[in-house]
Amino acid sequence: MSRRIVAEFPFVERFDEVAAGLPGAGLDWLDALRRDSLDAFNRVALPSTRVEAWKYTNLKDLAKTPFDIAASPEGDPPFDLDGIHAGGSGAGRRLVFVNGRFDAGRSRTGPPSEGLAVLSLGEALRSRARIVRPHIERLSSLEDEALLALNTAFMMDGCVIVAGDGVTIDLPVETVFVNDARSPTSVHPRNLVVAGAGSRIALTETHVGAGPSEYWSNPVTEIVVAASASVVHRKIQRESRRAYHLANTRVTLAERGTYRAFLMSVGAGLSRCEIDATLEGEGADCRLDGAYLARDRQHTDITTRVTHAGSGGSSRQAFRGVLDGRSRGVFQGRVSVRPDAQRTDGHQLNKTLLLSNDAEIDTKPELEIYADDVKCSHGATAGHLDELELLYLRSRGLGAEEARRVLIRAFVAEAVESVEDGPFRDRLDAEIDDWLSREPPADAEAGA
């Protein structure tokens, strides 16, 4: 078996035609960058399970699906978009993207504000190319990353937030990515967040999907945290069960910058959310938390890479998952400590609750430490519901199903506890309740 999977996606073969309709078409630098990225993708191709980082997540079914580029939606998407908001009064800024296209009518970019730009990538490429270009070019030079290269080649609309030094956004910026797939299609949203020195930003990403067809969502989010800036980034992945969701988040932190992420992964037939954070400056602080819930034949992969390059940095990761049916979870967490990153504190924890004997979790922690004054740890557990806990609850009159739900909820709640924002925590709670109450659908899934 080769290390690469060669796929022939119609949208890739029709690159020239497709690219002409993408954001920023006609900008020389971007046209060239897209073409270079296409070449890079064709050269490296999709990773097979022979590639160590992809050992547990197999893209062969994705590679066999004749994906085209997503078309503009016909009619209204089948969602109550008002029900998806960042919390609070729902009055904050909101950017909605349907099938990879910015939907101005459903969005609220908010009043112009001193030192702050919240806009779609398409608009940013028109009005602020000078700011976005260096970031997009820098990230796109990571050539052996096939999915990143593909995203750059076919970059569709996304959210751009540029906050000047010292700027604070009170309400989180809500981004919603809606996919309504009538035939096998792909979307490649590209987001960029630049947080100036001492600024404070929060954003929420929600991915939802529907429609009768398989689709592939391949979003890339780049986050640049300047000195003493703080970025809170929350994501709910609730794609259709026919979806492939392969997401890449790339974060760099300057000195004393902080990045807090919470990821909830409940949707998609096959999903992989990669978070790559580099603590470049001294005393940077990165916290990645999340929860994954899967059943039937869902496959959910969370892969993190935290690189400590500056000294005195700290990183914490805690992910909890619940797996039912024949689902499979993957948690790969790598913490690298470069030689100069003395006094690094890095901790990682992964706990999984297995609700069936056919569910499986593959956990792979990796510590690569090249500095000597370092405190790093990792831990992983996987287990079933505790018989005595169930007995205790039932012996007090709770029904067997209720007792099960109480214990599952309690298990996930410990992950959600770290979320400080009440309204968002309510949304997470609602997701969990929804998951617990949902009967497994009988329809086919991506990756099954």
Add this chain to the structure above:
Amino acid sequence: MLEIRDLHVRVDEREVLKGIDLTIARGEVHAVMGPNGSGKSTLAYALAGRDGYEVTGGTVRYRGADLLALSIEERAREGLFLAFQYPVEIPGVAGTTFLRAAVNARRRHRGERELDAMQFVKFVREKQAELNIPDDMLKRPVNVGFSGGEKKRNEVFQMALLEPTFAVLDETDSGLDIDALKMVANGVNALREPARSMLVITHYQRLLDYIVPDRVHVLAHGRIVKSGGRELALELEREGYGALTAAEAA
């Protein structure tokens, strides 16, 4: 109230109860004593319906019906309560959430209106005072980080809230200091009434000074080897189980 006939229970391929006969009438309190490993908790778990406690023979009738045909939760809703020898810690589940779910399960079963959070707080307040259960203990996850004594008090507190018809107390006195023992005993005595029966498992006759039983039974090697009035407990305290179990073995 409860009628156990020739009850055989197997745990892990091993017959632990080898024919128990025990009848507890309405309003009576019976004590069961016996050496470690004799099967006392096994009896308690079998009555509660724990999985893996396989009844291989005999019958248990509870208020005229077949107890063994009911699920764990049905038994509880019918008024059976087990105070665990080792109360279970449940991380992530707040005490109040748990108690309200339990109380409401019972109320639903009786066709009573469920209590909302506010009503529930009122409902528990009085019993909290009696058993010295501070608010903080109810906010914490069930039993997590509780001391041994706190766990036992919490069991009696739950019993007081659920107002069972038949309560099994499995070594609820073990590990309690004198004051806590009195508090627990008072809590139990407050629940004594003609319509409620109890089975009190204990190693110490001391508890029976406070909770005076109608009958005392000695369980050894999976059988009841002797029954008597409360003076039997005093006799056991003086002479130990040695003589009794030897007689049984012979």
